[in-house]
Each structure stands twice: as structure tokens, then as C-alpha cells.
Amino acid sequence: MFNPNFKSLVTANLNESQRSVIPRSVSAVALSLVVALTGCSKQAEKSEDIRPVRAVVVKNGTTDTAIELSGEVRPRIESHLGFRVGGKIVSRKVELGTVVKRGQVLMQLDPQDLALAQAQAKAGLTAAESNRDLAMAELKRYQELRAKNFVAATVLDAKDVAYKAAQSSYEQALAAYKNQSNQASYANLESDVDGVVTSVDAEVGQVVAAGAPVIRVAQSGDMDVVVGVPENKINMIRQMSDINVSLWAQPSKILSAKLRELSPIADPATRTYAAKVILPPDATDVRLGMTATVTFVARNPNQVIKVPMTALLQSKAGTSVWVVNQGVVHQVPVQIAGAAGEDVLIAGGVSNGQTIVTAGVHFLKEGQRVTILGADPISADAVKAVAPGESK
Template sequence: MLTPESTVLKKAKSRELTHGVLQLPMMFAGLILLASVGACSKSVEKSEDVRPVRAIVVKNGTADSALELSGEVRPRIESRLGFRVGGKIVSRKVELGTVVKRGQLLMQLDPQDLALAQTQAKAALAAAESNRDLALAEMKRYQELRSKNFVAATVLDSKDVAYKSAQSSYEQALAAYKNQSNQTSYTSLESDVDGVVTSIDAEVGQVVAAGTPVVRVAQAGDMDVVVGIPENKINVIRQMTDINVSMWAQPTKVMTAKLRELSPIADPVTRTYTAKVILPADANDVRLGMTANVSFIARNPNQAIKLPMTALLQNKGSTSVWVVEQGVVKLVPVQIAGAAGEDVLIAAGVASGQTVVTAGVNFLKAGQHVTILAADAAPVNEANTSTTGVAK
């Protein structure tokens, strides 16, 4: 027979066994959770970043430096024509772009007032002529009377003075009439050269003063290309003896030109120095107002390496480039000798045959693996001087 104490002990052992069995699944779940957390905490290996870049294989070439500027074709001589008298414009005979000949009528003023003034001057001339003839007749008559001693010498002298005064009045009236006739003819504005009308600055009905420009006529013949020289290039522009000009409309046609004029003072608006380049006489296809590309070239017999501007990287106050060696880039400091158009001349730092990155230089780091784009890796003709070809 079981005692009460033994019954209590059996119940306690039964509860402990049940509690232990229930804790087994929870222990297994905890172990699985710890295993999964441990697996997640393992470091994942990062794949190496290989960046595509553009690059060129540099080679020695000519060290000629060039300065390319845009300009406009303008006439050598362009006259601003105006009336020599003031008045109201009543007619205009030309349009913008009209080809005119010497002596061709351009504009006409109202001649009414000047015609009346001319009539007045003509009448004054006729009166002066009559007074002169009368004084001459009286002087001759008194000369005859004096020869017969009928009048005193003083009377003859007074008649002689009167005649001379009348003669002077006649000459004065004649000059006034001629001047007024010229004034009347000035109401017609005529071209004094063969050329083309480049601007019309006044219209019919407008009252203009004497000398006010109303029409611009460009003289036919020699033409110039006008360019603005930056102030940092003004000291070297005279050393560039070779000048080539090409029109934007005909980029393949290159003409040899000469520097005709270089302004000693900067333009107050653009702050550039105006240079005028003479076009050759056989430039038949060039028209006024065309856009031209002017290249000032300084010849240098020495050899140098050219790189595009995009290949340069400013690093800690020095200029460097990325050189590719076995698919890895390294930063190499270079020395710049000058500029040649859109390229720069390298004096030291890189050698012929090395591969230099020309695009994406700001996104690279030393020792980084790169891949060169296929278009840049293809063989390029050595004569090519573009940024994606062989630098010369």
C-alpha cells in the first residue's frame, strides 16, 4: 500500500519527465536558429570592379602648336553712305543684298525746298549780272568823257570802283548759285562704288540730318575674315606664321591666308582683340557673312606627344594621366609643353607606345582593373589625330 509521501513523489517525477520532453523541441529549434544566424554572419566575397574606359596608344608626332578660332567673312571696305543735306526721304530704290553699280541711285530726298532756294540764287545772280553790266557801261562812258576832259579824274575813279564792286557781287552770286545747284543735286544718294547693299538704316518718310548714315554698301573685291583673339593669346599670335581658313559650308576646302591687321586695343564688349585675315584672290565660293574657321599654326621641327584635354587629371596641384599596363591603371605625372588645337603637347611623363586613358579619368583609382572599349582598341592609322585614334 502506497503511503501519501510516495504518491507525492511519483507525481513530482511524472511532472519533471513531462517538462523535459516538452523542452526537447525548443532546444532543437534554438540550435537551428543559431546555425542559421551563424551562416548569415559569414562574409560574402566582393567581385572585383572592372571599369570600361576609352584609351589611345600615344606616338611621337609633330610639335606644331595651333590656335583655332571662329570668324566671320566681312568686306575689306564697307561705306556708310548718307545725304550731304538734310531732308525727308521720299523714295528708296534698293533692297538689302542688292548688287549696285557706281552711280546707281539708292535713295531720294524731297527736293522742293532746295529747288526753291536754287531759284532764289538764280534770280540773285541775274540781278548781280545786270548791276555789273550797268556799272561797266557807265565806266566806259565816263572814260570817253574823261578823254575829252569833260569830267574830273575823281569821277572816273568812282565809276571804276563801282564797276569792280558790281563785278565782285556778280561773282559772289554766281558762286552761291553753283553751291545751291550742288545742294539740290545732293537730294539724290548714289553709290560711289560697285558693291552690294549690306544694311539699310532709314526708310521712306523719315527726316534725316546731313551726314546721317542711311545705307551701307560693301565694296566688291577683297574680303577679310574677322576673328577675336583672346587676351591670353595676343602675345603669341604674331609668332604663328601659317594661317589656314576653312568655311563652315565647305569644311574640306582649306585656304592659305595672311594676317592683315591686329587691333592694338581690346573690344570694350567682348574684351578680345580684333584680327583681320586676308583671304586669297581665288576664293570664289566665299560669300559675305559666312562663318569661317581660322587656324593659326606655329611650326616646330621637334617631336612631341599629343593628348586630348580629356586625358588630363588635376591631382594635388599637379597634372597627371592614367596609363594602362596589363589591364591595370596607374597615375603618372606629366609636363605640358603647350597646346595644339584641342590637344595638349606633353613634354615628359609618357612615352611612345603607352596606352593612356582619355575618358573617365575622374572615376578611376590606382591599381584598378579596366577594360578598353572595342572601338578604341581597334588599330588606327597613325595619321589620325582625333581623340580616339593615335595621338601624334
């Protein structure tokens, strides 16, 4: 409080001329102190925190559950071709993307070693054939001598055994010659189907082993769209029979498709399960490697509530929404039934006709008063000015 003797204490040690100036200054300081002390005794009036939000009134209905996945158009059958013999590549007849016919030569190996081996087998066959003919002639001659009883039966038996051995040697040499002839023809790598070259994995001058893949050919005809299915969508995909495919090059054209194969093993890199969808035979202007969007749709006969994804509030306790009741919000846990485009299907937790907050869910607290943007005021109390720093 203000001390009335303050003026006397200040002027006690001053001279006469200084004392004449003091009264007015002291009066001004005293007045300022009184005003300050009086203001401190009053507390500022607190305004109620009313936050503006956006909200919708939910309604029950039947909505289809849809899952959209991006994929790539791939051939139904893609062959990894390789030479059946080892050797050095001396010629490549095709390029990436070349359309090939069945029996067309794709690559060639150096045939010199194979030709020499074939000539060796041919010489062995000729020698075996000569030995067989000689053994046959001796057998006939001894058969005639035996008929005249000029030789013993054991001698005839020995000639018969020699002929049979020569015949076996001839058949062995013949098989070796045929095998080597096939080996020589394997120097040419031919396409076994009509299709298109999708990969070239070896070049001229490279030495390859037998069976090593050097080129890939996609068979013409049926094509699939391959997508990666997340592990939490596997069970839902199995129950969805309505499948639509749209190509990025033709977004307005929707193709009906069927699920042909769902891999039981996840890809080690992406941790997704490969699903192959069959395109219809009448699909035109579809090229390998095109980007496609596959939509799996399931008909939902149960009544569900559809809300925007922005209405969901994720926390450690689970998923919930804010329900507006007479201008006050309450957090309500909900059960998710699926998705429909950019909306979420709610199976339980909220009921028909309730007002759900769709924007600003992360800035609310339980029991907070709100005002809905674009809606009429609920009561006179809800029409109070918005707190400073906030905008409508």
C-alpha cells in the same frame, strides 16, 4: 555565450503538458544563437579595388599647332551712305541685296525746298551781274572824261572802287548759286562704287538729317573672313603664317589665306579681337555672309607628346595626367604646349614610352591599382576579379 541553465529558467513555471513541447523549441533557438555568435566572430575578407581604365603609350614627335576659329565672309570695303543735305525721303530705288553700279540712284529726297533755294540764288546772281555791268559802264565813261580832264581824279577813283565792289558781289552771288545748285543735286543719293546693297536703314516718308546713314553698299571685289580671336590666343596668332580657310558650303575645298588685320582693341560685347583674313583672288562661288572656318597653323620644330584631351586632369594645383607603372597609377603634372585638333600637345612632365590613362581619370586616386582594357595582364595580382559593381 549560451547559458546552460536557460532551459531550466524557461520551464520553471510551466505545467506538465507544456514542458513536453519546450525541449525541442529551446534546442532550436539555442542552435540559432550559437551559429549567429560564431558568424559574428569572423570578419569578411576585403577584395582589392582594381579599376578598369583605358590607356595609350605616348611617343615623341613633331606636331603642328593649330587653332580653328569660325567666322563670316564680309566685304573688304563697306560704305555707309547718307544724304549730304537734310530732307524727307520720297523714293527708294533699291532693295536689300540689289546689285548696283557706280552712279546709280539709290534714294531721293523731296527736291521742292532745294529747288526754291536754287531759284533764289539764281535771282541774286542776276542782280549782282546787273550791278557789276552798270559799275563797269560808269567806270569806262569816267575814264574817258578823265582823259579829257573833265572830271577830277578822285571821282574816277570812286568809280573804280564801286566797280570792284560790284565785281566782288557778283562773284559771291555766283558761288552761292553754284553751291545751291549742288545742294539741289544732293537730293539724289547715288552709289559711288559697284557693289551690293547690304543694309537699308531708312524708308520712304522718313525725315533724315544731313550725313545720317540710310543705306550700306558693299564694294565688289576683295572679300575677307572675319573671326574673333580669344585674348589667350593673340600671341599665338601673330606667329602663325600658314592660314587655311574652308567654307561650310564647300567643306572639301581648302583656300590659302593671309592675315590682313588684327584689331588691337577687344570687342566690348564678345571680348574677342577681330582678325581679318584675306581670301585669294581666284576664290570662286564665295558669297557675302557665308560661314567659314579659319585654321591657323604653326610649325613646331620641338619634340612634343600628343595625348587625347580626355587624359588631362584639371585641379587647383594645375594640369596633370595619370601614368600607369606596373599596374599602379601615379599623378604627374604636365606642361601644355598647344593643341592639334582634338589632341593636346604635352611639352614636359611625361616621357616617351610611358602609359597614360585616357579614360576614367576623374575616378582614380594616387597609388590605385588599375587594369587596362584590351591589354594583357601585367602580373598575377592584377588578374584578380574586378570589385563587385564594376564592369570590365
